[in-house]
Amino acid sequence: MFNIFKKTKETLERTREAWLGKITNVFDRREYDDSLWDDLEEVLIAADVGVGASTKLVERTRARAKEEKLNEAPEVQKVLAQEMVGILKAPSNGAFTLAAGKPAILLVVGVNGTGKTTSIAKLAYSLKGQGKQVIMAAGDTFRAAAIDQLKWWGQKLGIEVIASQPGGDPGAVVFDALEAAKKRKVDYLIIDTAGRIQTKSNLMEELKKIxxxxxxxxxxxxxxxxxxxxxxxxxxxxxxxxxxxxxxxAVVLAKLDSTSKGGVVLGIVDELKIPIAFFGTGQEPQDLSPFVAEDFVEALLSR
Known part of the structure; x- marks a missing residue:
């Protein structure tokens, strides 16, 4: 658990540098008046927490500070941290567990360019490291680069990839991958999918078909x-x-290590009502960590 926290803290360094000082400045005031709470809300919104989640956090923290008669900055910051954890753990108690099966199927969706294919490879690598047998399926048949990238990862990691020629039927690829996964009695089949949001209706129908x-x-x-x-x-x-x-x-949050917008995690969970499962911590296959709400908030607010 310590290693996960250490990795989380390292990943959130840019976000922490961008907004921890601002939050500290807000709480260092002597008077807990209306302007303090307004400023706290502004800091949270500026940190990409989102309007809805920011308002919710401020209202809950303010109410508890008043009810519990808290006047010291560390006490109020502790309440803020608790309320952040509360938001992150609201959907499914904040927990996501990979299903077990022969095979269990992970259908991975997302916009092109989000780091989807790389995240699939990282997840496959993690599962293989746990002694699981894994197959990856190149279900994004519309982009030759997506197929090639998944094949490249498969060769690098020693994991089988089921694919077709570019332009093939994604449903057929998934069917073939399912048959292969059953025949080989693998533990996990991880399926890549297209992410062309400019053709929204086609994309939705394609995902439903798969x-x-x-x-x-x-x-x-x-x-x-x-x-x-x-x-x-x-x-x-x-x-x-x-x-x-x-x-x-669940959500896999990619490239969290390369942004100062880590506060978006709170907005995502609050808005979508689904938990964060994993987050990306770098470019290497091992750079994927399970999301732990308490660790995330502690890493975000620790000095």
Whole structure:
């Protein structure tokens, strides 16, 4: 657990540098008046927490500070931290557990360029390191580069990839991958998908079709949505395209190490009502960490 916290703290360094000082300055005042709470809300919104989540955090923290008669900055900051954890743990108690099965299926969705394919490779690498057998499926048949990238990762990691020629039927690729996964009795089948939001209706129909192919095999997939932390609040509008098309079980937040917008995690969970499962911490295959709400908030607010 210590290693996870250490990695979380390192990943959030840019975010912490960008807003910890501002939060500290707000709480260092002697008077806890209306302007303090207004300024705190502004700091949170500027940190990409989002208007809704920021308002909720300030209102809850303010109410508890008044009720518990808190006047010292460390006490109030502790309450703020507790309320942040509360938001992050609200959906599914903040926990996401990978399903078990022969095979368990992970359907991974997200906009092109979010780090989706790399996140799939990282997840496959992590599972393989736990002694699990994994197959990856190149379901984004519309981009030759996506197929090539997944094949490259498969060769690098020693993990089988099921793919077709560019322009092939994604449903057929998924069907073939399912058959291969069953035959080989693998633990996990991880499926890449297209992310062309400019063709929203086509994309939604495609994702629904892929899900139907999977559920016909009497296996319910877990759907992971990959978001790029660098996009901040803009990523939420993209996310809604996918939550409208398929039921999303959890979010994988990519590139969290390369942004100062880590506060978006709170906005994502509050807005989408789905938990964060993993977050990206770098470029290497091992740079994917499970999300722990308490560790995230402590790393965010620690000096």
């Amino acid at each position: 899900r139907r192919v999977i559920t016909k095999s009497e296996i319910e997939p877990q759907v992971l949505l990959v978001l790029d932390a660098n996009t901040g609040q803009n990523g939420l509008s993209q996310a809604k395209y996918f939550t409208e098309a398929v039921h999303v079980d």
